Amino acid sequence: MIPITDPWFAALPAPRREALLARARTSSAGAGTRVYGLGDPPDGLWAVAEGEVRLVSYPAVGMESVAMILGPGAWFGELSVIDGGPRPHDAVVVKPARLLHVALAAVEQVAEAHPLLFRDLGVLICSRQRSALTFMAHSIAQPIGVRLARTLAGAARSSGGAELHVRQEDLAAMIGVSRQTINKELKALECAGMVQLAYGRIVVRDAQRLRTVGDV
Numbered sequence: 323m324i325p326i327t328d329p330w331f332a333a334l335p336a337p338r339r340e341a342l343l344a345r346a347r348t349s350s351a352g353a354g355t356r357v358y359g360l361g362d363p364p365d366g367l368w369a370v371a372e373g374e375v376r377l378v379s380y381p382a383v384g385m386e387s388v389a390m391i392l393g394p395g396a397w398f399g400e401l402s403v404i405d406g407g408p409r410p411h412d413a414v415v416v417k418p419a420r421l422l423h424v425a426l427a428a429v430e431q432v433a434e435a436h437p438l439l440f441r442d443l444g445v446l447i448c449s450r451q452r453s454a455l456t457f458m459a460h461s462i463a464q465p466i467g468v469r470l471a472r473t474l475a476g477a478a479r480s481s482g483g484a485e486l487h488v489r490q491e492d493l494a495a496m497i498g499v500s501r502q503t504i505n506k507e508l509k510a511l512e513c514a515g516m517v518q519l520a521y522g523r524i525v526v527r528d529a530q531r532l533r534t535v536g537d538v
Contacts (some may be wrong), residue, residue: 324369330445330449331369331395334442338439338442341432342432342439343422345424345425346369346422347423348371348421349421350419351415351419352418353418355414355415357375357414360408361408361409362408363402363408363409364403364406364407365423366427367397367400368413368424369396369421369424370392370395370396370422371419371422372418373417373421374417375392375398375416375419376391376413376414377389377411377412377413378411378412378414379410379412386491386495387496390411391481391488393481396480399413400443404443416487417481417487466499467507467510468535468537469497470493470497470504470507470511472535473493474493474524474526475533478529484526485523485524485525485526486524486525487522488523490508493508515531516528517532
């Protein structure tokens with residue numbers, strides 16, 4: 323099924339983990355598949371068993387921003403399950419994926435038997451909110467190179483691999499600088515031997531040094 327590597331999922335009591343997995347349906351999706359779209363009504367919880375999914379938002383007309391990179395073990399879609407509101411992102415498969423889906427009705431069935439499930443989902447939302455606040459604080463106070471190293475190290479950890487299929491435009495939007503600035507900083511990291519740049523991808527060559535530079 324799904325690797326128990328995500329800290330949130332690993333921390334769930336076994337009965338609640340097993341109840342979710344028992345109701346999950348597995349499917350395969352190729353690169354470019356949209357799992358759900360911005361504005362869609364909630365359809366339940368999703369998890370990445372294999373591959374990679376990204377949550378993408380559009381802060382301005384013609385602008386695309388990667389909000390989160392999700393690798394094997396990660397769960398997503400919890401916000402709309404809790405508040406019933408529309409999806410705040412597109413969820414797009416980037417690397418061919420095997421996905422788990424717990425439909426909304428099935429989530430509610432699990433919650434009837436295990437009422438603390440909604441608290442669990444609240445904890446997941448809070449952990450992501452804390453990460454976002456920490457990132458914002460660091461973005462204000464720290465140099466661009468440090469922010470870039472942290473973002474790359476986190477992306478490599480989330481995707482579970484050294485090869486990142488990420489555009490420089492995406493990195494620029496995530497960090498809040500221009501593409502030209504990101505290109506300059508990436509070349510500096512490449513000269514230092516920490517990454518290798520290729521068309522449409524970045525290969526992390528020294529994850530430990532990236533984490534050290536990014537202080538993560």
